[in-house]
Amino acid sequence: MMSCEQSRSLLGPLMDQELADAQSDAVRDHLTQCDECRRDWESLNALDTQLKSALRLDGVEQAVAAIESSADHFVACPTAQPRKRSIWVVVALATAVCLLVTSLVARNRVPWAVDQGVVGQSAADIPIIATLVRATGAVQVQHPGSAAWESIDHFDATPLAKGSRLRTQPTVLCELQTSDKGKIRLNEAGEVVLHDTTEIELVKGQIWCLAPEDREIEIDFALRQKTTPIIASMACPSSSEFQCSVGDNVASCDSNSLRNPPAQMTVGTKGYAVQPGETVTIDVEQNVERNGVCDSTTKVWQLPLLAIGDPVDRELTDAMSELLAPIGKTKARHLNETQIRRLGPAGALPLLAYAATETSPDQLALRRTAVALARDLADQRSKQWLAKLAVDPDPFLSAQAVKTLERIAAER
Amino acid sequence: MASTSGKTSGTSPNRLDVQHWYRRIYAFCQARLMSDSDCEDAVQETFARAIKHFPELRTHDAVGGWLRRIAHNVCVDMIRRQQIRRTDPVDVQTIANDATSDLPADRDQREHLMRLIRALPQSQREIILLYYYESMTYDQIAAWLGIARSTVCDRLHRARQSLRAELTTTGGAS
Numbered sequence: 001m002m003s004c005e006q007s008r009s010l011l012g013p014l015m016d017q018e019l020a021d022a023q024s025d026a027v028r029d030h031l032t033q034c035d036e037c038r039r040d041w042e043s044l045n046a047l048d049t050q051l052k053s054a055l056r057l058d059g060v061e062q063a064v065a066a067i068e069s070s071a072d073h074f075v076a077c078p079t080a081q082p083r084k085r086s087i088w089v090v091v092a093l094a095t096a097v098c099l100l101v102t103s104l105v106a107r108n109r110v111p112w113a114v115d116q117g118v119v120g121q122s123a124a125d126i127p128i129i130a131t132l133v134r135a136t137g138a139v140q141v142q143h144p145g146s147a148a149w150e151s152i153d154h155f156d157a158t159p160l161a162k163g164s165r166l167r168t169q170p171t172v173l174c175e176l177q178t179s180d181k182g183k184i185r186l187n188e189a190g191e192v193v194l195h196d197t198t199e200i201e202l203v204k205g206q207i208w209c210l211a212p213e214d215r216e217i218e219i220d221f222a223l224r225q226k227t228t229p230i231i232a233s234m235a236c237p238s239s240s241e242f243q244c245s246v247g248d249n250v251a252s253c254d255s256n257s258l259r260n261p262p263a264q265m266t267v268g269t270k271g272y273a274v275q276p277g278e279t280v281t282i283d284v285e286q287n288v289e290r291n292g293v294c295d296s297t298t299k300v301w302q303l304p305l306l307a308i309g310d311p312v313d314r315e316l317t318d319a320m321s322e323l324l325a326p327i328g329k330t331k332a333r334h335l336n337e338t339q340i341r342r343l344g345p346a347g348a349l350p351l352l353a354y355a356a357t358e359t360s361p362d363q364l365a366l367r368r369t370a371v372a373l374a375r376d377l378a379d380q381r382s383k384q385w386l387a388k389l390a391v392d393p394d395p396f397l398s399a400q401a402v403k404t405l406e407r408i409a410a411e412r
Numbered sequence: 413m414a415s416t417s418g419k420t421s422g423t424s425p426n427r428l429d430v431q432h433w434y435r436r437i438y439a440f441c442q443a444r445l446m447s448d449s450d451c452e453d454a455v456q457e458t459f460a461r462a463i464k465h466f467p468e469l470r471t472h473d474a475v476g477g478w479l480r481r482i483a484h485n486v487c488v489d490m491i492r493r494q495q496i497r498r499t500d501p502v503d504v505q506t507i508a509n510d511a512t513s514d515l516p517a518d519r520d521q522r523e524h525l526m527r528l529i530r531a532l533p534q535s536q537r538e539i540i541l542l543y544y545y546e547s548m549t550y551d552q553i554a555a556w557l558g559i560a561r562s563t564v565c566d567r568l569h570r571a572r573q574s575l576r577a578e579l580t581t582t583g584g585a586s
Binding site: 009012013016018043044047048050051052053054055057060061063064066067068070127195196198199216218228231233235266269271 | 430431434435438452455456459460463484488521522525526529533534535540541543544545549550562563565566568569570572573575576577579
């Protein structure tokens, strides 16, 4: 016997005559026995009737005729130009190929080893929808039409075409900027597909996005279970920031700011409201858990990414002020400190970058807290920031930095 | 399947079959542009460019994808021009909400439904338009959009769910 949930997800395909006979019999069978589903079926049919009558495209014949008659001009008056131009096209192409081969040889790469997908489809064919702006290590990219993964080590605004697939290793975070000015950050061991500037598929891991001012971003993901995956999506309204993560049997969406408008998460056939500042977690059985606090620790994973760039991102200063302020004063101390410590040596970088670059005198206490916290975490990677702090006018900061540098040197 | 990818129909060696592609290019543009007149202009411009460059195509295997790309460029140009023209940027959501707020005065059910369709996410909007304008099957839509059949099914389902919910709350359900 088919469940109501199964039946409802098949009502559309049944109406559209897209079901196999056996399946369609099973749904029809269910409909004879279930009043609620039958009402659903009737209302779906009513909507279909409305849509059929509303979505009629009138005047197609005339429009086509108009297009074709104006096009006849081109067909009827072929000019000699294309032939001439084609010679130039051939010359230009030949030059381009020579340049490409030269550049590849110069980089010790032979042309036939280059991924077909990248060369075969010229960049002009597929629109660029995002750029990789920063990352804490090498990011792997699969370009549209290619099955090969390319490793990107340099992040100076690497362009990403529509349809690119991106993944991060277990110690790498990365940030993308979409061509609509939206921001996307991908946590460690994550994978996304960039279907469009406003449509991102989260395959695994965790993603944070800041939607642009004038459009929403849709994050699509799937809750995987034994049989078919449950398709889900989170619609992040314009100017709002949201975070989604997908695990084996569970997914969660955070509305990261109290300034966010209420949003909607759709899982299978059901919709769930996500209120500002709320975290909604859902499993394959569609059990929902809601945590109502806007918690700054949900974004701690992004800190190592914020420490990259010159000058240091203002967002890092704001995040640090928010995270460190309660330390030593309230119970939040434990929570925030534990979260930052969990980042390991990578967590020392944002702490030290903040301490070394924040100059306002009223932030001194927080800078000291940051350096004290970084003391146990820092490794080789933090030496540059520690060297800067070692000459800080504040005696506490400089002493801590020197001690930490000594510890790192001793560990080598 | 073959008819949607454009491998066997919709093209002849010398001439683009506008009639064959018209509805789906219309759906493509309408899913991206707000006003019907902009959409009509975009469709016309897409075919004008396509017909002009059609003889330069060396293979006619992927005319569908090629047309989508032209339509995409035309729509982007159009949106850019509008953004320059507009002093105060208006987003899709605002237009949709404004439209529903003056509902009591608007008795035209079709108009109302069109407004709700415009308020859907673009990906869902396009599938709804393709399905009803062109009566395409799920497989044909999937081939045209280059997505999985299950995604088509899911987006169509979600679009209908949202429309039904909106029609119920705004009293437009029949």
